Amino acid sequence: MTTATLFILLFFSMLIGMPIALSLGLASISTILLFSDDSLASIALKLFASVSEHYTLLAIPFFILSSAFLSTGGVAKRLIDFAVAGVGHIRGGMAMASVMACMLFAAVSGSSPATVAAIGSIVIAGMVRSGYPESFAAGVITNAGTLGILIPPSIVMLVYAAATEVSAARMFMAGFIPGLLMGLILMVAIYIAARIKNLPAQPWGGFGELARTGFIASGGLMLIVIVLGSIYGGIASPTEAAAVSAIYAFLVAVYGYRDIGPLKGVPWKRPGDSWAASLLRNLVQFFWVIGKSIRDPEVRKVLMDASKVSIMLLFIIANAMLFAHVLTTERIPHHIAETIVQWGLQPWAFLVVVNLLLLAAGNFMEPSAIILIMAPILFPIATRLGIDPIHLGIIMVVNMEIGMLTPPVGLNLFVTAGITGHTIGWVIKAAAPWLALLLVFLMLITYIPQISLFLPELIDHLKGYN
Amino acid sequence: MLRRFINRAEENIIAFLLVAMTLLVFLDVVMRFGWGSGFLWSQELTLYLAAWFVLFGISYGLKVGAHIGVDAFVSQLPPVPRRIVSMLAVLLALLYCGLFLFGSWVYLQKIYSIGISVEDMRLPGWLAGLFSEPVAEVLKLDLEDPLIPLWFAQSILLLGLVLFSIRLLDLLRRIITGQSTGFHHVDEAEESMQLVEELKGQHPGPQS
Numbered sequence: 001m002t003t004a005t006l007f008i009l010l011f012f013s014m015l016i017g018m019p020i021a022l023s024l025g026l027a028s029i030s031t032i033l034l035f036s037d038d039s040l041a042s043i044a045l046k047l048f049a050s051v052s053e054h055y056t057l058l059a060i061p062f063f064i065l066s067s068a069f070l071s072t073g074g075v076a077k078r079l080i081d082f083a084v085a086g087v088g089h090i091r092g093g094m095a096m097a098s099v100m101a102c103m104l105f106a107a108v109s110g111s112s113p114a115t116v117a118a119i120g121s122i123v124i125a126g127m128v129r130s131g132y133p134e135s136f137a138a139g140v141i142t143n144a145g146t147l148g149i150l151i152p153p154s155i156v157m158l159v160y161a162a163a164t165e166v167s168a169a170r171m172f173m174a175g176f177i178p179g180l181l182m183g184l185i186l187m188v189a190i191y192i193a194a195r196i197k198n199l200p201a202q203p204w205g206g207f208g209e210l211a212r213t214g215f216i217a218s219g220g221l222m223l224i225v226i227v228l229g230s231i232y233g234g235i236a237s238p239t240e241a242a243a244v245s246a247i248y249a250f251l252v253a254v255y256g257y258r259d260i261g262p263l264k265g266v267p268w269k270r271p272g273d274s275w276a277a278s279l280l281r282n283l284v285q286f287f288w289v290i291g292k293s294i295r296d297p298e299v300r301k302v303l304m305d306a307s308k309v310s311i312m313l314l315f316i317i318a319n320a321m322l323f324a325h326v327l328t329t330e331r332i333p334h335h336i337a338e339t340i341v342q343w344g345l346q347p348w349a350f351l352v353v354v355n356l357l358l359l360a361a362g363n364f365m366e367p368s369a370i371i372l373i374m375a376p377i378l379f380p381i382a383t384r385l386g387i388d389p390i391h392l393g394i395i396m397v398v399n400m401e402i403g404m405l406t407p408p409v410g411l412n413l414f415v416t417a418g419i420t421g422h423t424i425g426w427v428i429k430a431a432a433p434w435l436a437l438l439l440v441f442l443m444l445i446t447y448i449p450q451i452s453l454f455l456p457e458l459i460d461h462l463k464g465y466n
Numbered sequence: 467m468l469r470r471f472i473n474r475a476e477e478n479i480i481a482f483l484l485v486a487m488t489l490l491v492f493l494d495v496v497m498r499f500g501w502g503s504g505f506l507w508s509q510e511l512t513l514y515l516a517a518w519f520v521l522f523g524i525s526y527g528l529k530v531g532a533h534i535g536v537d538a539f540v541s542q543l544p545p546v547p548r549r550i551v552s553m554l555a556v557l558l559a560l561l562y563c564g565l566f567l568f569g570s571w572v573y574l575q576k577i578y579s580i581g582i583s584v585e586d587m588r589l590p591g592w593l594a595g596l597f598s599e600p601v602a603e604v605l606k607l608d609l610e611d612p613l614i615p616l617w618f619a620q621s622i623l624l625l626g627l628v629l630f631s632i633r634l635l636d637l638l639r640r641i642i643t644g645q646s647t648g649f650h651h652v653d654e655a656e657e658s659m660q661l662v663e664e665l666k667g668q669h670p671g672p673q674s
Contacts, residue, residue: 016555017540017648019533021524026562033565040569041576047566048623052517055509061519062488117658236495243491303481308532310484311523315533318520366534409538411658418659 002330006031010323010373020369021312025319028326036329043322050321051314055239056168060158060317061310062242066223067109068306069249074259075220076118079104082217085210087187088202092194094130095140096187098123102144103151103183104217107224108249110155112404113411116145120419131200134420135430136193142416142427143434144186146401149367151179153227153242155313156400159368160393162317163324163375168238169231173456174390175397176228181451182441189437219252232459254299255289261299262292313368320372333380340381347385351446354378354392355399362403363410370403371396387449394452398442405435476526483519487512507586514587514619521626525633531650540648549641552648556638563631570623577620581606583613 006027013023025047032038051057083097083104090096101119109115120141127137149156152172161168193199214221227245230236236244254261263285269278293299327333340350361370375396382392404412407428416427445451490512497504527533540551583606588594594612597605606615640646 013555013558014536015539016551016558017535017537018555018559019535019649021533022559022562023535025566026558029562029565039572040565041573042569044566044569044573044623048517048521048570048620051520052513055513058487058491058512058516061484061516062491065484065488111658113658117662121662240491240495243488244495246488247492300477300481303484304477307480307484307519307523308527308530311480311520311527312532312534314516314520315524315527364536364538369534415658415662419662 002031002035003332003335005034006323006326006330006332020366021316021319024316024323024373028319028322031326031330032322046322046325047318050318054162056237057158057162057314057317059153059168059238059242060155060162060313061306062239062246063110063153063155063158064310064313065303065306066242066246066249067111067114068302068309069246069253069260070108070220070223071111071114071118074257075108075253076101076105077122078213078217078257079220080119080122082210082213082221084202085205085213089204090191091201092190092199093201094123094127094132095137095190095194095199098127098137098141099144099183099186099190102141103147103179104221104224106148106151106179107153107228108220109148110153110158112146112148112401113415115148116141116412116415117419120145120416124416124419130202133197135426136197136199138416138420138422138427139430139432139434140186140190142405142412142431143438144183145412145415146404146438147179147182149404150175150182150394150397150401152176152231153238153245154397156367156371156397157393158238159313159317159371160375160396163320163372164379164389164393166389166393169234170390170456171393172228172231172238173459174394174452177455178394178398178445178451181444182438185437185441186434189434219256223248223252234459234463250293250299253302254293255286260302261289261296263289264298316369316372320376323373324376327376333377336377337381337384341384345385347387348447350381350385351387351395354382354395355442355446358396358399359402359406362400363406365409367400367403370400388453390456391449391452395442395446398438398445402435402438402442405431405438480519480523480526483515483522487515487519490515507588510584510586514584517620518622521622522629524626525629528630528633528637528649533649535649537649545647548647549644552641553638555648556634556641560631560634560638563627563634567624567627567631570627574617574621574624578606578615578617582616583608584616584619585613587614587619588612589614 009027009030010023013026014020018026029040029043032043033040080097080101083100084094087093087096087100098119101123102115105115105119109118120138124134124137124141128134148154152175154172154175157171157175158168160166161171223245226248227241230241230244231238253259255263258264258266266285268282269275273281345353358370358374361374375393378392378396379389383389404410407413407424413424413427413431416431417424420427490508494504494508524533540548543551589607589612591612594607594609597607597609599609602609606617637646637649641648
């Protein structure tokens with residue numbers, strides 16, 4: 001009865017177009033009022049506590065801010081140049097370089113559609129110019145863009161960590177090898193396709209070119225080292241790493257690359273200036289730019305964009321915590337788990353059900369919202385069946401990736417359609433063969449838990465925990 | 467003029483809270499590595515700033531259409547039923563606010579009457595010195611040990627929900643008068659396309 005009320009209210013509110021945050025909150029508070037003795041005051045306190053007592057949640061606004069600064073076009077372009085210099089000379093190398101650029105960009109940004117937009121708008125046209133079929137280029141990018149949520153840092157993983165209280169740092173460790181593996185699978189598939197279709201290779205530019213582009217791209221690449229290095233090394237918590245990365249991203253975008261802000265278009269070294277004069281000028285500009293950025297319209301726009309997304313996500317999470325509270329006090333997942341165990345459902349069969357459920361949900365809802373609703377239900381059941389919570393998290397993230405490629409709410413499809421100017425139908429067809437690869441990858445991830453768990457367990461071992 | 471000033475102030479407050487949070491955590495990291503110590507109050511302050519950021523920001527989010535939702539069903543409806551369904555959605559959202567407003571009012575009143583304060587955040591001495599004995603009594607501020615009163619730190623719960631309700635009432639008015647069709651959910655795909663537009667203007671793409 002309680003369960004029915006909770007879910008009927010939730011789905012009804014969402015169906016009539018209420019924001020997901022309010023739907024979760026209203027369903028939870030109504031259920032509590034109808035079926036338990038908690039007072040309204042204690043529920044209000046719970047809502048406040050869920051936004052003010054979770055230090056780890058703060059990694060979300062910080063990573064969003066950092067990725068907002070780095071999602072300007074300049075960083076994407078530099079990463080692409082670096083990737084092309086690295087693997088462009090292989091047959092099908094342009095496409096492989098695009099996948100690599102997506103992986104690198106994914107590691108500085110936590111969003112999948114943003115990855116497709118930033119990388120895709122440059123490389124799809126580039127690939128067509130070098131003689132690739134447009135559908136091939138579009139299909140590769142639409143899929144590779146989904147790596148944005150699998151390769152850490154990832155907003156979706158932070159949301160999962162918030163919903164289940166597993167360690168965000170361990171989720172970030174677990175996503176690393178699957179992310180590389182998926183990139184590798186895509187690249188191997190591209191190489192095979194390139195051999196069959198006889199796709200072109202770029203001329204090898206030499207190690208000098210690789211070093212030069214690598215140096216130019218290092219502003220973005222260093223962020224990956226700072227963030228992942230400090231989290232994997234246990235030096236900083238994800239929240240601290242995220243705050244450092246936000247400050248760093250601001251400096252790179254505004255002072256280093258000068259893509260936005262008061263120094264936009266001002267060169268590091270003016271022609272005719274001596275080295276000493278340039279150095280002095282740049283040193284002064286460093287302090288000048290920080291003061292000047294406060295009133296800069298472009299910096300302000302980045303801040304407001306990041307605020308909008310952060311507020312929206314954190315408010316959903318706050319309400320989802322009330323929802324999770326109702327689930328736990330009513331022992332709803334516990335009952336489902338009991339039933340499943342009585343049926344004798346095996347863990348592998350449970351994972352099939354999980355995958356089907358998530359794939360279906362992915363067609364209608366945002367990844368973060370799905371995770372916040374589903375994770376508190378699935379997590380206790382999985383634990384009961386002996387499935388590792390971190391493993392379950394990676395499975396959920398990979399499912400969300402696929403959800404980005406399936407209509408009607410597959411965000412990546414819309415972005416690619418927007419870039420190429422073709423219909424959604426055309427993009428779906430172009431992405432389909434690569435989507436099949438992603439489904440195979442999902443099976444690998446689901447049934448070989450070691451892919452996800454190897455790195456976190458290795459790091460635990462190195463630190464001497466077991 | 468006044469409207470523009472309020473809009474500007476609202477955005478400034480939100481941006482300030484976000485930047486302040488980021489800088490505080492950054493400073494904490496720097497202090498730990500540089501001096502091996504930190505401020506006792508900084509974590510508590512960061513968390514309260516986060517709460518203010520979110521709860522103050524939700525009404526702004528409603529204004530700019532930042533909240534996500536499912537509109538697959540509502541957008542299929544013909545105009546008149548769509549308006550009715552949207553009105554129902556806004557009324558339910560107001561019910562949400564009403565329940566939480568009542569709850570937070572009762573809660574804050576209780577906190578106020580007991581006179582609890584936060585754990586680590588103190589007013590600086592010169593600032594505490596500005597309060598006279600009776601004023602401090604009303605604010606529940608202990609002048610001997612000027613910890614910030616809890617009712618004040620948590621008052622954003624009430625304030626944020628009041629602002630949110632005002633924006634909801636405004637939305638309801640606009641739906642009734644036909645200026646709006648309902649909650650406008652953000653479209654992440656559309657947002658990403660802005661990036662594409664920017665890039666198309668800037669770069670010709672890699673040369674082949």
